Amino acid sequence: xxxxxxxxxxxxxxxxxxxxxxxxxxxxxxxxxxxxxxxxxxxxxxxxxxxxxxxxxxxxxxxxxxxxxxxxxxxxxxxxxxxxxxxxxxxxxxxxxxxxxxxxxxxxxxxxxx
Amino acid sequence: xxxxxxxxxxxxxxxxxxxxxxxxxxxxxxxxxxxxxxxxxxxxxxxxxxxxxxxxxxxxxxxxxxxxxxxxxxxxxxxxxxxxxxxxxxxxxxxxxxxxxxxxxxxxx
Numbered sequence: 038x039x040x041x042x043x044x045x046x047x048x049x050x051x052x053x054x055x056x057x058x059x060x061x062x063x064x065x066x067x068x069x070x071x072x073x074x075x076x077x078x079x080x081x082x083x084x085x086x087x088x089x090x091x092x093x094x095x096x097x098x099x100x101x102x103x104x105x106x107x108x109x110x111x112x113x114x115x116x117x118x119x120x121x122x123x124x125x126x127x128x129x130x131x132x133x134x135x136x137x138x139x140x141x142x143x144x145x146x147x148x149x150x151x
Numbered sequence: 152x153x154x155x156x157x158x159x160x161x162x163x164x165x166x167x168x169x170x171x172x173x174x175x176x177x178x179x180x181x182x183x184x185x186x187x188x189x190x191x192x193x194x195x196x197x198x199x200x201x202x203x204x205x206x207x208x209x210x211x212x213x214x215x216x217x218x219x220x221x222x223x224x225x226x227x228x229x230x231x232x233x234x235x236x237x238x239x240x241x242x243x244x245x246x247x248x249x250x251x252x253x254x255x256x257x258x259x260x
Contacts, residue, residue, distance in 0.1 A: 041194075079238060079250035080195070093246050127194050136242035137182040137202070142194035 043143035060128030157251035174239035
């Protein structure tokens with residue numbers, strides 16, 4: 038099973054709302070990632086978790102707050118977003134951070150900020 | 152600086168017309184070269200991992216090859232369902248997958 042499950046698939050939120058994106062994998066992977074993807078652009082790394090600890094924050098604004106409750110789950114908490122934050126948000130996982138194995142991606146959450 | 156460049160940006164093929172997509176990389180200490188397929192509005196789907204020059208991998212109509220400077224994704228006798236964006240990514244000793252900008256493939260029936 039190489040599945041990464043993301044919920045919800047679609048989300049519309051106002052600029053004053055608080056919402057969360059969820060990601061789950063059961064492959065025993067110890068590295069998990071959040072990516073942001075705009076139309077016709079490649080995925081852009083936001084955060085890396087390794088063994089449930091935040092190891093990389095790619096200078097992401099504080100209105101995005103990641104959380105890794107356990108080795109299978111990854112959340113992204115959203116607060117006071119801007120319309121330019123509208124994008125496809127992708128979760129991915131890989132065996133570890135050694136970067137010699139493939140990452141598996143979820144189907145993404147299409148976020149629209151109004 | 153590590154970099155991955157894909158060409159062409161877009162490609163239109165007739166059904167059955169074989170072609171190749173290119174992924175050039177400048178990465179110090181390549182750990183892996185990865186190919187993904189992405190359908191509109193969906194997450195990238197893993198296709199292949201290549202580790203060393205000369206390596207080849209095949210899956211149905213797709214074949215990926217790797218040299219010291221580039222990788223090719225060969226598509227043999229494509230079908231309309233092969234239409235998608237194909238992304239390649241490289242990794243070195245850093246923590247990120249370095250993606251190219253992708254090739255948007257359209258196969259016409």
